[in-house]
Amino acid sequence: MKVGPRGRAAAAGLAAGIAVLVSWSVWPQAVEDVLSTPAIDALYEHFPAAVAPGIVVVDIDRASFARLGPWPWPRDRLADLVERIAEAAPRTLAIDILLSEPDRRSPAALARALGAATGRDDLARLAEGLPDPDARLAAAIARVPTVFGLVAAAEPGGATAGPPIVIARQAAVGSVWTEPGVEGPLTVLAAGAAGIGVLSLTGDESDGVVRGVPLLAVFGGRAYAGLAAEAARVAEGARSHLVAGSPAQMAIGSRRVPISAQGTMALRPTDRTRQGAATMSAADLFDPDPAPARSRLAGAIVFLGSSAPELGGLRPTPADPLTPSVRIQADAAGQILSGRIPVRAAAAVAWERGAALIATVLAVALALATGPWIGAAAMIAAATAWAVGAATATLQFDRIVDPVTPPAVALIAFAATSLAAFAETRRREGALRRRFEQHLAPDLVRRLVENPDLVRVEGELRPVTALFTDVEGFTSLTERAAPRALVALLDRYFEGMTQTVVAHGGLVDKIVGDAVHALFNVPVDQPDHAARAVDCALALAAFAARFAREPDAAALQFGRTRIGLETGPAIVGDVGGGRKLDFTAHGTVVNSAARLEAANKQFGSTICVGPALVAALPERSWRPLGRITLRGLSAPTLVSEPWPDSAPADLIAGYAAAFARTDDDPAGAAAAFAVLAAAHPDDAVLAGWVARLGGGSTG
Secondary structure, X not given: OOXXXXXXXXXXXXXXXXXXXXXHHHOHHHHHHHHHHHHHXXXXXXXXXXXXXOEEEEEOOHHHHHHHOOOXXXXXXXXXXXXXXXXXXXXXXXXXXXXXXXXXXOHHHHHHHHHHHHOOHHHHHHHHHOOOHHHHHHHHXXXXXXXXXXXXXXXXEOOOXXXXXXXXXXXXXXXXXXXXXXXXXXXXXXXXXXEEEEOOOOOOOOOOOOOXXXXXXXXXXXXXXXXXXXXXXXXXXXXXXXXXXXXXXXXXXXXXXXXXXXXXXXXXXXXXXXXXXXXEEHHHHHOOOOHHHHHHHOOXXXXXXXXXXXXXXXEOOOOOOOEEHHHHHHHHHHHHHHOOOOEOOOOHHHHHHXXXXXXXXXXXXXXXXXXXXXXXXXXXXXXXXXXXXXXXXXXXXXXXXXXXXXXXXXXXXXXXXXXXXXXXXXXXXXXXXXXXXXOOOHHHHHHHHHOHHXXXXXXXXXXXXXXXXXXXXXXXXXXXXXXXXXXXXXXXXXXXXXXXHHHOOOEEEEEEOOEEEEEEOOOOOOOXXXXXXXXXXXXXXXXXXXXXXXXXXXXXXXXXXXXXXXXXXXXXXXXXXXXXXXXXXXXXXXXXXXXXXXXXXXXXXXXXXXXXXXXHOOOOOEEEEEEEOOOOOOOOEEEEEEOOOOOOHHHHHHHHHHXXXXXXOHHHXXXXXXXXXXXXXXXXXXXXXXXXXXXXXXX
């Protein structure tokens, strides 16, 4: 089946769109990393979430170091800070600092170490009476429900007791983060903790950016909840976690939190400009009047951590490349308690790919149906509408929808279709120009280039006027002329002839030997094609006469140019095969024009016109030449020659009177033609009549 230009352009667009869709299906993560993830990051950066009320971050910041000393702090200083927090009666305290080692610089720790090194039991017993900051910290956390943190370890073992987590068998969490070991808080601290959660935050493999927090992980063969989930559980007064369902959810008190198959919760960063109102420097609790600071903590969920680089808790997020981990955990807890949790539905990808496929088909159709600018504007509007809808779903309804990839697929398909159509148009324009620029007027070529459909190259039946020329005595001319001189002469002759045809709107069909074949009313409609052809014939005759009188042509005895014309239906179109195609016409009218051109030898005329063309132009002044038998006609038919505008009126009248007598009074006609021939000795038609009638012929 033959595929047209539009079909080829459509195929290119569909192929491009489907190629992107296949890539999206085969390498989904790579496509998301390049398109959707940066777009969603930008949404979250420009439209951050509000800071959840009732959650305060106590930040061990640079101001705290300036006031209380550099990090690492002695354990008693940390215990002092926790005691001051406990005095404010917060709802819950979550500590985003790993406290897995005892304070080795305290008096009790030094006494125990010295006793172990020397083997003296009395020194070891002495430690029991000395200050122990770890014990002091354990006593402080007993005054407030406290959640400590743990991290994954590469070495197996190190299990730490934590609240129970019930995972239903059908829960879709088969890809949770799993490590062989765990490193948790000191036993003395863990024993008094209200909860223990995962501190570790991992970024995406592609760029390391933290876009989610763990709600569930398995370290050392035991399941643990994330620090934010544990803080929310303790604040809600729940005793355990339950993970169930497909898609899975984690029950945290009365909350139902969506959890991914990897055990994570998507994170939407909060507004950095408003985080200050929910953040307090740890140094503020050591003010001479700590009451204002304590009032901010009363009844709140407090996260204790640090924004200082010394503690190594800075993580890249979509909102900030240096986000404190304690802020990430606090924001995650705020999401859990507010119920505003971004969710990427499992069916979303299928819907997006389906939408992209439909959009691809529509984009291809749009590219074929409209111009590039209108189509591009429509595509941009459609892509913008999708992006706005996706952003609304993501930001207002917490349903993450890819704002970029589906419209990108459609835009690629549109661009491929438009480029293919443009290339096809340029190819067709080039082909049309190459085919017609030497055979048609420039204005007509421009019309064809602008509207190629005007040319029906596959063939059509249409009325045409055919014009054939020939040079008398050309064969003998070729025998007596030098090759270079003959070629140079013919170049000038054909240049003038073809320019004359083109100037009158004709198509130079071909040049064969010394003959020019021209067509009118092709390849586009010319309502006045018959008149154009006759005017062209008169102009050709005048040019050929002038050319024959030029010195170099006269020296070679360049012959008279004869012209034949006829109008009628013909089949026109491209004919040929492979790399050789010829736009030409076929039919009786073409053969008649050739026969009429040859008939000039019989009548002595320069232009011989068939009866159909004469009938088409009754307003013209015609000189009847006589009758010949044309192909397709059984009886001889009258052929004519157009009178030039310069013909004298007495000649036209006298010729008409003489011709009227050719059938009934040949002798009288001969006498009349003889009188006219004597008055016009250069008129070969009159001389021909005299010769024929003198021999008894009537034409």
